[in-house]
Amino acid sequence: MNTRPRAAAREGGLTVVSSGARSASPGGWPPRTAVVTGASSGIGREAALLLADQNCRSLLVGRNGPALDEVAAATQGHRIAVDLARPGSEVTVASRAAELLGDVDLVICSAGLGAAGPFDVMPPSAINDLVAVNILAPMMLVRAMLPAMLDRGEGRILLVGSVAGALGVRGEVVYSATKAAMIGFADALRSEVSGRGISVTLCLPGVVDTPFFHRRGAPYVRRWPRPIPAGLVAQRMIAAAGRGDAEVWVPRWLSAAARVHGAAPSLYRRLAGVFG
Numbered sequence: 001m002n003t004r005p006r007a008a009a010r011e012g013g014l015t016v017v018s019s020g021a022r023s024a025s026p027g028g029w030p031p032r033t034a035v036v037t038g039a040s041s042g043i044g045r046e047a048a049l050l051l052a053d054q055n056c057r058s059l060l061v062g063r064n065g066p067a068l069d070e071v072a073a074a075t076q077g078h079r080i081a082v083d084l085a086r087p088g089s090e091v092t093v094a095s096r097a098a099e100l101l102g103d104v105d106l107v108i109c110s111a112g113l114g115a116a117g118p119f120d121v122m123p124p125s126a127i128n129d130l131v132a133v134n135i136l137a138p139m140m141l142v143r144a145m146l147p148a149m150l151d152r153g154e155g156r157i158l159l160v161g162s163v164a165g166a167l168g169v170r171g172e173v174v175y176s177a178t179k180a181a182m183i184g185f186a187d188a189l190r191s192e193v194s195g196r197g198i199s200v201t202l203c204l205p206g207v208v209d210t211p212f213f214h215r216r217g218a219p220y221v222r223r224w225p226r227p228i229p230a231g232l233v234a235q236r237m238i239a240a241a242g243r244g245d246a247e248v249w250v251p252r253w254l255s256a257a258a259r260v261h262g263a264a265p266s267l268y269r270r271l272a273g274v275f276g
């Protein structure tokens, strides 16, 4: 039994977390099964906990075995410790998912890493790592999972991008580029699978309170914007995937910054020069 209390968070008038009673609703929602990458920490971990509250059975993906064990125990989920930067790891994940879960209703790609510092001194190996984990791995995993979803005519894909991909953040050149690629991937894939029962939702978080900054070796030092809780991001992105939304910005006001960036890039650059 999942012993976590059943939360009943509401998001935009929609109950995000159910009491556990589920109907076989069309469109694969609420999800009965999910694959969650980055489930050992931060946003992915919170997403896995939230899905367990909806009686969703998950395959939790990460590298840190003890951290995965802890989430697996709390969610009654399955776990697989793999390095997603390793070519072919997506095949391992997809076949374990088929074996343990059967049909997969939802794939959440949250695994990712950051890097901060000037591009001209960035080690080439760090560039490789960022590209491998932040963009190649989600593409490969979705590539591995999508055919079965298309065959069933049902499935949800939830990709975790970043506002950095929409705005381009100085000192985070490669990270921004990988997350910009995620935007292109999400847009193009959504358009390609449109009308075939598959939704593609892109989550664009701002600054989130997770171990992300510590891991990249550069703490978050700005006083504004304040980091938001990972649980809030998980709630909002899962609700957005349930509605089949194309994208969700967390917090919402970030979409305004992206609109200024798109509509008036030189004004945006001047403002970014002032505010950093």
Ligand SMILES: NC(=O)c1ccc[n+]([C@@H]2O[C@H](COP(=O)([O-])OP(=O)(O)OC[C@H]3O[C@@H](n4cnc5c(N)ncnc54)[C@H](OP(=O)(O)O)[C@@H]3O)[C@@H](O)[C@H]2O)c1
Pocket: 037, 038, 039, 040, 041, 042, 043, 044, 061, 062, 063, 064, 065, 067, 082, 083, 084, 085, 109, 110, 111, 112, 113, 114, 133, 160, 161, 162, 163, 204, 205, 206, 207, 208, 209, 210, 211, 212, 213, 215, 230
């Ligand atoms: N925190 C923020 O401010 C923020 C803002 C915007 C977007 N995001 C994005 O949100 C996503 C989640 O980040 P987070 O904040 O939750 O960070 P986090 O707490 O550091 O979690 C990162 C997760 O990615 C997994 N991961 C990293 N490299 C991996 C690899 N090679 N193979 C398998 N798993 C790997 C980690 O697993 P192990 O620990 O088990 O290796 C961990 O579960 C990322 O895509 C990030 O870019 C974060």
